[in-house]
Amino acid sequence: MGTSQDGLCGSGSKDWSQSARSEPAAASDQFPFVSVVIASYRRRDLLRSTISHILKDPYPWYEIIVVDQTEEELPADGVLGNLGKSGREVRYFHLAKANLSAARNLGIQQSRGEIILFCDDDIIPWPRWIQAHVRHYADPKIMSVAGGEVVSQESKVDLSLRRARWKRPLFRTLVLWQDIKSVFTRRAPGGRIGKRIVAQFTRSGAQLHDWTVSGTGIVDFGKGCNMSFRKAVFPQVGYFDPRCTHRDEADLFIRLKRKGLLVMYDSDAGVCHLKADSGGGWFRLPDPRSHYRWRFYCEAYFFLKNFPTIYFPLFLLRLLPEAFHSFRVLGFGSALVLTRSLMDARRAVKEIVKQGE
Structure with a gap:
């Protein structure tokens, strides 16, 4: 049950790009052209900060594609400021109706790279972040790379509330019984580095993950704020499903697994995730x-x-x-x-x- 591209990018998208290079030049097998896709919503200040950090990456061949879902439509210069004149190609699109999956599909549709790297609009990438993703594509068996994530200590998200849930006996019992047990009874060894679980699906549809594990290894899925794919994989497995704007990337990774396509985890391809408490890649419901x-x-x-x-x-x-x-x-x-x-x-x-x- 894949998802076709037709009709999934939204009818209200508008391209504000002023440059129109026909093909990326001078890319090679060693340095394939990369399209960095950022879906954003109501975080234009953070978006500009994220782009400025990405523009410091020394990787030679990449473009940045911004898909802005904020209701107020502005020209590219009004959103990006001088970042659009940085020497790198930063292309801006506006999507009239907020939908994270549709925004990502629009980024795929407009991309010109062999590799598509998705990130959130509130991240700070590690040095040589793009190269850390790209190096794994030298292996033709690798179709996707999942990068690591460190949550900023300055994040406004109350992490203590998450930890508190584990102290509730009912919650702890349910997780340990139906999630952890189902992982240990799986036949597939993927998702682990040593004895640490990095990213695995369970039989209840849960996702167990620890994006701070150091090293590399085959995993079940990647994190939406830091994941990359070969562009050629989307015609094989389908695109992001706009019917479900939560866990849409997990849905895509399951389709990769069903095709026997491999996902590589690399902690060096990491980001610091600020986890801002407003806006984001998807709209937040009012009540x-x-x-x-x-x-x-x-x-x-x-x-x-x-x-x-x-x-x-x-x-x-x-x-x-x-x-x-x-x-x-x-x-x-x-x-x-x-x-x-x-x-x-x-x-x-x-x-x-x-x-x-």
Whole structure:
């Protein structure tokens, strides 16, 4: 059930690029041309900072493609300022309706590189970040590279809340029983470096990951803020699915796994992720009810599309902590939100199966 490119880039996209080079020149097998794609939403100041950091990378052949989903449409100079005159080609596109998957698909469509490197609009890349990604493509078996991630200590995200969830007995029991156990009973050894789990899917649709592990190795998936692909892989497996703007990259990586295509993890291809608390690659819903309905829908759609229904009870167990949290916010209305989300996801999956995607 791949995703075709036609119609997925949004009908309201506009190209503000002033330069139009026909083909990247002087790229080679050693230094293939790279398109760095940044999907952004309501973070234009952070976006400019991210671009300025990327422009310091010494890799010789790359372009930067910005897909801005902010409602206010401005010319490229109004968003990029002098960055568009840096000597590197920085191409700017505006997408009228915010959709992270559609923004990434538009970046693919407009790219001219052999390698497409995706990042968020609030990152600081490691030195020689692009080269750390590119070097693995010398192996023709590697179709994607997952880079490491270090979350900035200055991030406004309250990481203590995440750690606190592990202290709840119910949550800890569910994770250890249905996620960790399912990983250790897998046949495929991918996703580990030594004894450390870097990136693995579980049978409940969960993603176990630790992007701070040092080294390289084959993994199940990559992080959306720092991942690259051969451009030639998209016609084989399909594009990002705009029906699901949460876990859309995980959906793509599963399609790579089904084709037997390899994903290489490299901690040297790392970024510092600022995790700004507003804006981002996708729009944020204004009220809790809409947020939970969207969240539950995306989780259910991802699971029903990619995993056997025999594991659906495990999926519901994994969703239970978030469902409990929604109950604390919405009361008994959370049950209706969850039910509608599951029904919508089931209809969406039936539709794509009927269409033969």
